[in-house]
Amino acid sequence: MNGSGLLKAFTGCLVAIALIIGGGFLAAQxxxxxxxxxxxxxxFANDMSPKPKPVAIAPKPQPPPPKPTVSPTPLPKPSGEGYQAKITLSEGLNMRSNPAVDAERVGGVDFDEEITVLKETPDQEWQRIRVKTSNVEGWIKSGHTERIN
Structure with a gap:
């Protein structure tokens, strides 16, 4: 191989490398x-401005009468039963209609509120109480009261 052949081969390699680099650059761009x-x-469907539709004026239906709220009725306080106590749980307690966790809630008692403990279940898990201020009766979990008399 003479000098001119070597120069042609070198120039061809440079042109091929330049074409590969240029093609790669354009593909990357x-x-x-x-x-x-x-x-x-x-x-979206709501992006289009809707055409105004004619609106028929219908008489407004009468709203249903409000349902009466059920509130526990205070029972008269019989004298001489149970003992006085106060609530010791800082969050207060829910009063239930029966001595069960899933029983209907009939009210609540606040911390340090005075109550009358009427009776306890045989297993002493629940106490039947009456709230002094409202005369509402219900069941609470035992262990959250302190006797005061």
């Missing part, structure tokens, strides 16, 4: 432009 372009704005 194209891909970058595709991934960084914001997507087209989506169109």
């Amino acid at each position: 194209y891909l970058i432009a595709q991934f960084t372009a914001p997507p087209p704005k989506p169109m």
Whole structure:
């Protein structure tokens, strides 16, 4: 191989390398432009301005009468039964209609509120009480009262 053949081979390799680098650069620019372009704005049904429709005026229906709220009725206080106590749980307690956790809630008693303990269940898990201020009766979990008389 003579000098001119060597020069042609060297120049051909340089041109091939330049074409590969240039093609790679253009392909990278194209891909970058595709991934960084914001997507087209989506169109939703509520984006279109609705055409005004004629509205027929209908008489307004009468609202149903309000349902009466059920509130526990205070029972008269019989004299001489139970003992006086106060609530010791800082959050207060829920009063239940029966001595069960899933029984209906009939009221509540606050911390340090005075009550009358009427009776206890045989297993001493629940206490039947009457709130002094409202005369409402219900069941509470035992262990959250302190006897005061």
